[in-house]
Amino acid sequence: MxxxxxxxxxxxxxxxxxxxxxxxYRRLFFKVFDNIFNTPPFSEIHTQICSGSKAEGLFLSGSDLDVVRTMVKFIAYKCGTTEANIDTKKAVLFINSDLASPGYTFLWIHDKNHPEWRDAWIKRTYDGHLFSSRRFKEWIKVEQKSKILELYNSCTCTMDAHDLNGPCISNTRLDQAISIVCNSWPESAMPWASRNRPYRCLTQDMINSQINRGVLLVPMGNKTESVNAHPDEWRISFALTEKDLIHSxxxxxxxxxxxxxxxxxxxxxxxxxxxxxxxxxxxxxxxxxxxxxxxxxxxxxxxxxxxxxxxxxxxxxxxxxxxxxxxxxxxxxxxxxxxxxxxxxxxxxxxxxxxxxxxxxxxQCASLSGLVKLKLDRSISNGLTSFDLAVLPLFSSYLPEIRASPLILIKCIKHITSLTSVEIKNLYLMTLIQSAYVQGQFLPKIETLHNEVFCPDTVTTKRSNGIP
The missing domain is CATH 1.10.1410.40 (Poly(a)-polymerase, middle domain)
Incomplete structure (x- = not known):
């Protein structure tokens, strides 16, 4: 052929x-998905950033969802940042890549007496105290495994049971990496901002916005120079910038x-x-x-x-x-x-x-030979919009089984797409997703939301008559 x-x-x-x-619309779904998990109680320890191909807008067969969770009580700055410019309410770290492998950094602890620190994480040296990536991973795996798994299994109730694998909390459909936010763009990546791009595919505003947002630091040492990862290095992750570039x-x-x-x-x-x-x-x-x-x-x-x-x-x-x-x-x-x-x-x-x-x-690939295709419930597939085609498979993958008439869900989603305000669309869709987490109450909540948003007069009349 x-x-x-x-x-x-x-x-x-x-x-x-x-x-x-x-x-x-797939990208919008994961933006809303992040917004949900970045509100209490989910965000008390970590915030969530969906990354990887799914958050970038693809939905390929067999691929899992990559999630980066940032530890909200920790923050990193470049060396030399003054005391007036750091958030001492958090456990503060300073990055130093001078002796680290390219693409990696060491994290020096600003105040080891901060209540967030654990002795098991810290490596003492002649120059100060290092936050050791290996010790941190060992602590997660051994000391805190049951607590962390309980937390994530309760927060992501749509997934199978999780397990710990190195710096990640993973299962067959979800791969979660723990990270620390660094507000400073690393010096080793500064040439990226100024290098010659003959076709100016990136505007200066795009470049500046990425530098200002900083990077993430993941507890994984370099493995390109040795079979064993360096025990104290942290990998510099540009996941946030990569997602923005791909969205462009x-x-x-x-x-x-x-x-x-x-x-x-x-x-x-x-x-x-x-x-x-x-x-x-x-x-x-x-x-x-x-x-x-x-x-x-x-x-x-x-x-x-x-x-x-x-x-x-x-x-x-x-x-x-x-x-x-x-x-x-x-x-x-x-x-x-x-x-x-x-x-x-x-x-x-x-x-x-x-x-x-x-x-x-x-x-020769199965996906293109017709063996693997997007499948939706035939009873509701007729007349679906682009929004429906994008979001419904994601609902089935990342939310609990919906024990309600699919027609109710479709009706609500179609109303969402008819709204002109992006903010209202996001808010309504977010509430719709949140309601799905309570499976037994899904249908009443959807019907209540639908009536309150689109039939307010009916709701007012019912309440005045004592009808809940």
Whole structure:
């Protein structure tokens, strides 16, 4: 079967990615999802940031949801920040990357007597006190496992039981990483802000806003120079900026992103014999690099296969020369040290083959051969809007089973889409989602919400007659 680039674009939009509106509504769903968990009681210890491909707007078969949880009682600043500019109500840390691996940092404790600190986390040195990533992970895994699991299992009641895996609290559909907010953009990433971008794909306002928001710090040491991660380093995460940059992509870039992820999961991995060299994050990084190098006007359906091939060729190049530069800190090589030369050679050759036979390789993937398609309840699928098509599968994945007439839910969602105020839409949808967490009371709450928002006169009459 032969397809043109435009035909491939249409096929992927229809079967996998959806329309531009559907992608937009998926992003809205996770924005609301974050807002819910960033209010008490959920936000008393952590705040939530949905990241990864789902929060970026894709809904690919078999992918889990990435969630970064920030510890609200901790905050990091760059070294030299004055006392007047730090929040001493929180446990304060200072970042110092001078002796750390590229892309990583050490966290120095400002006041070890702050009540949030635990002796088990702290490593004492001649220069001061370090917040050790390894000790923190060990404490989570051993001392606080039952407490943390109880907290997360109660807050995310739509998921299966969680387990701890390194710095993450995970299950089959959810991967949660714990992090600390750093309000300062790291010095090692400053060249990202000023480097030459021939097509000006990022405005100066976009760049400035990202620098001002800072980064996240994740308890994971560098593994590219040693089999064992450095015990005291913290990885600098640009997850917030990455999500914003991807949200600025056009729809062809999103389709190209989906194609790359599908090829990784359904073509490369089955042929890689267990080697986990090429990851989703490396794919994202490659597309971020390529998006700076291709003229924005070139991202069209007619050029989809050409842009896809350029990404594949770049991946092959990185693996051939055994250096994969981080998008924000190019000195950081993201290929793990224990990756064998044979694995890199095989992967590079496989990617070259994909680049030479783009459409043929894509059509060998189950998602594009028709084996995996978006499935909705046939009784309610007729006449669904883009909003419905985007949100309903997410409801089924991240909320409890809804024990109510689907027609009531559809009616409410359609009313949401008819509103003109974005704020009201968000508020109403957020309340709708919150109500779903109380399964037994779902239907009465939905009906009450519907009547109060859209039939206020009826509600007033009922209440005046003593009807609840």
């Amino acid at each position: 032969k397809l043109s680039s435009v035909e491939l674009f249409k096929l992927i939009c229809e079967e996998i990615v959806g329309s531009e509106k559907i992608v937009e 992509w056009n729809h062809v870039q999103m389709v190209c992103y989906a194609c790359l992820k599908i090829v990784l999961k359904e073509y490369v991995k089955p042929k890689s014999r267990g080697d986990d060299v090429l990851t989703s994050y490396l794919i994202k990084t490659t597309l971020l690099w390529i998006s700076e190098e291709i003229r924005p006007a070139s991202w069209t359906p007619e050029n989809l296969t050409l842009c896809f091939r350029q990404c594949i060729n770049r991946l092959s190049y990185y693996f051939k020369y055994k250096f994969f530069p981080n998008y924000f800190i190019p000195d950081c090589n993201m290929i793990k040290c224990n990756t064998t030369e044979q694995s890199l050679t095989i992967l590079s050759a496989m990617l070259n083959d994909i680049g030479d036979n783009v459409i043929a390789c894509l059509l």
